[in-house]
Amino acid sequence: MERKEISNAVIKRLPRYHRYLGELMESGVERISSNDLSEKMNVTASQIRQDLNNFGGFGQQGYGYNVEYLYNEIAKILGIDRQNNMIIIGGGNFGQALTNYSNFERRGFMIQALFDVSHERIGKSVRGIRTLDMKDLEEFLSGCHIDIAVLTVPKNSAQEVADRLIACGIKAIWNFAHLDLKVPDDVVVENVHLSESLMQLSYRISEKRDKEGSGQNS
Amino acid sequence: MERKEISNAVIKRLPRYHRYLGELMESGVERISSNDLSEKMNVTASQIRQDLNNFGGFGQQGYGYNVEYLYNEIAKILGIDRQNNMIIIGGGNFGQALTNYSNFERRGFMIQALFDVSHERIGKSVRGIRTLDMKDLEEFLSGCHIDIAVLTVPKNSAQEVADRLIACGIKAIWNFAHLDLKVPDDVVVENVHLSESLMQLSYRISEKRDKEGSGQNS
DNA sequence: TAGATTGTTAATCGATTAACAATC
DNA sequence: TAGATTGTTAATCGATTAACAATC
Numbered sequence: 001m002e003r004k005e006i007s008n009a010v011i012k013r014l015p016r017y018h019r020y021l022g023e024l025m026e027s028g029v030e031r032i033s034s035n036d037l038s039e040k041m042n043v044t045a046s047q048i049r050q051d052l053n054n055f056g057g058f059g060q061q062g063y064g065y066n067v068e069y070l071y072n073e074i075a076k077i078l079g080i081d082r083q084n085n086m087i088i089i090g091g092g093n094f095g096q097a098l099t100n101y102s103n104f105e106r107r108g109f110m111i112q113a114l115f116d117v118s119h120e121r122i123g124k125s126v127r128g129i130r131t132l133d134m135k136d137l138e139e140f141l142s143g144c145h146i147d148i149a150v151l152t153v154p155k156n157s158a159q160e161v162a163d164r165l166i167a168c169g170i171k172a173i174w175n176f177a178h179l180d181l182k183v184p185d186d187v188v189v190e191n192v193h194l195s196e197s198l199m200q201l202s203y204r205i206s207e208k209r210d211k212e213g214s215g216q217n218s
Numbered sequence: 219m220e221r222k223e224i225s226n227a228v229i230k231r232l233p234r235y236h237r238y239l240g241e242l243m244e245s246g247v248e249r250i251s252s253n254d255l256s257e258k259m260n261v262t263a264s265q266i267r268q269d270l271n272n273f274g275g276f277g278q279q280g281y282g283y284n285v286e287y288l289y290n291e292i293a294k295i296l297g298i299d300r301q302n303n304m305i306i307i308g309g310g311n312f313g314q315a316l317t318n319y320s321n322f323e324r325r326g327f328m329i330q331a332l333f334d335v336s337h338e339r340i341g342k343s344v345r346g347i348r349t350l351d352m353k354d355l356e357e358f359l360s361g362c363h364i365d366i367a368v369l370t371v372p373k374n375s376a377q378e379v380a381d382r383l384i385a386c387g388i389k390a391i392w393n394f395a396h397l398d399l400k401v402p403d404d405v406v407v408e409n410v411h412l413s414e415s416l417m418q419l420s421y422r423i424s425e426k427r428d429k430e431g432s433g434q435n436s
Numbered sequence: 437t438a439g440a441t442t443g444t445t446a447a448t449c450g451a452t453t454a455a456c457a458a459t460c
Numbered sequence: 461t462a463g464a465t466t467g468t469t470a471a472t473c474g475a476t477t478a479a480c481a482a483t484c
Contacts, residue, residue: 009475011421015414019396033441045441046477053443061442062484078417079424093318097311101412103396109416147423148416172423174416178237178321188426190419192412194319196233198327198366198392199296201408203229205365205390206297208406227451251465263465264453271467279466280460 010051014078016041017051021071033064083108085145086174089161090152091116091131094176098150099126109148113140134161141168150174151181228269232296234259235269239289251282301326303363304392307379308370309334309349312394316368317344327366331358359386368392369399 020041024032038045052058052070055077059065075081086104088095091114098104099114114131116122122133132140149170153161158177165173166187173189175181178196181189238259242250256263270276270288273295277283293299304322306313309332316322317332332349334340340351350358367383369376369391376395383391384405391407393399396414399407 006425007475011418012414014421015411015417018417019414035441044477046479047475049441049443050476057443059442060484061482062440064441077421077424079420079427080417084420084423093315097315098412100311103413104416107413107417109420148419171426172419174419186426188419188422190415190422192410192415193233194316194410195321195325196230196237197408197410198322199233199236199298199325200229201366201390201392201406202297202302202327203232203295204406204408205302206295207224208389208404209297225451253465262453264455265451267465267467268452275467277466278460279458280464282465 006054010054013043013047013051014074017048018071018074018078021067021074024067025071029067031064031066034059037065080107080109083110084147086111086148086150087113087115087140087146088150088152089115089134089137089165090154090176091118091121091126092152095150095152096126098152099129102127112144112146115140137164138168141165141170146170148172148174150176152176155179224272228272231261231265231269232292235266236289236292236296239285239292242285243289247285249282249284252277255283298325298327301328302365304329304366304368305331305333305358305364306368306370307333307352307355307383308372308394309336309339309344310370313368313370314344316370317347320345330362330364333358355382356386359383359388364388366390366392368394370394373397 017037020037034045034048038048041048049059052065055073058070058073072081086109088099088111091099095114095116099111104111111129114126114129115134115137116131117134121131124131149165149172151158151161151165151173155178158175158179159181162173162175162181162183166183171187173181173183173187175189175191176194178193180191183189235255238255252263252266256266259266267277270283273291276288276291290299304327306317306329309317313332313334317329322329329347332344332347333352333355334349335352339349342349367388367390369379369383371379373396376393376397377399380391380393380399380401384401389405391399391401391405393407393409394412396411398409401407
């Protein structure tokens with residue numbers, strides 16, 4: 001029995017449920033109804049129940065959901081109940097920032113190495129994580145299992161690096177480069193396009209500016 | 219006459235259109251049909267035409283779209299045809315990485331200052347951009363116009379900082395803190411929740427793992 | 437048992453795709 | 461003019477919300 005196909009919209013909401021449940025746990029809340037959670041999160045109770053029931057019946061009629069249980073179940077669904085080994089390709093600004101950001105580790109995302117081409121960076125350690133020579137990528141990957149490769153290289157070398165990673169068997173890429181990678185079907189890519197996010201914000205600013213402008217004229 | 223309400227789905231696609239049109243321009247392409255663009259971008263031609271026609275008729279029957287013209291029109295729609303002044307609050311890993319990332323400037327997003335509470339950081343400059351004392355935030359904002367505040371502070375101080383920014387008249391926040399900010403209706407927030415992005419990737423990895431597992435058994 | 441709240445089906449809403457008349 | 465391709469209306473598809481029977 002396979003999972004039925006889950007829509008992207010649902011997958012996007014799961015981490016947010018997980019976050020709110022974590023906060024409820026921290027404040028000692030033991031159980032919560034879809035209705036109470038919906039008010040906290042500003043979504044409909046119906047949506048919460050629909051979303052969760054894609055994966056199973058985690059609640060109990062007349063009671064609601066046990067916070068800790070649901071938190072752990074969502075963690076399992078998200079695959080963060082286990083260790084995920086990562087490498088970061090590109091030791092520039094973002095590569096180093098991500099390496100320094102120790103929060104990922106708390107969720108089981110362990111950075112095993114950083115790769116770069118610059119001889120100024122190679123050999124140095126960031127938070128105990130070695131910066132290795134990009135030349136040695138293939139050798140490194142043949143020696144250990146890496147679940148996720150983080151791509152923080154310039155746009156013009158991103159595809160080439162991705163190809164090398166995929167040739168080594170990497171199946172998941174967290175892509176910070178500002179382009180759409182071409183990858184085989186069995187490789188998953190999650191994009192973080194910061195400039196596109198910033199442009200969306202900019203859109204909303206100018207949309208507001210337009211509205212105010214026309215408002216004054218009416 | 220006001221813009222009609224544009225759906226979020228459309229807004230998210232605009233920066234990607236802009237990016238592809240920019241690349242076409244660079245390779246010297248003068249005109250393109252919705253059909254050719256749709257093949258490049260892996261969307262339907264219908265969607266491209268529908269999206270664009272939310273904002274006006276930019277094409278010409280029998281000809282298609284002029285690449286440079288459309289590129290510039292989308293830039294206007296996105297509000298990136300003008301300068302946007304930004305400040306970054308939080309001079310940690312991400313704050314510094316964003317400050318160092320000079321690509322934003324090319325799109326008119328100018329970082330005017332960096333703010334921090336740490337005396338080790340205050341007074342130092344990153345790429346010519348001063349790190350100021352968080353204490354002086356209100357004074358600074360009274361003296362110049364800032365369009366966007368970038369929030370790269372720890373989760374537990376983010377709301378407090380946001381409140382201060384809003385009190386100073388900031389209307390747009392690019393939020394990297396891992397929480398949902400509470401802001402008035404006239405303030406726009408764009409979130410970059412990196413851990414949620416990483417969890418979505420993790421979900422897809424484990425989804426694939428499940429499928430393969432069940433495949434072997436069948 | 438009565439009350440509460442889920443799980444799930446049905447209804448609605450919105451977004452995407454298809455089709456085609458308008459027009460360059 | 462004929463061919464190409466848009467702008468736009470109509471049809472379809474999918475996601476969200478509402479409703480309610482099941483059940484703890």
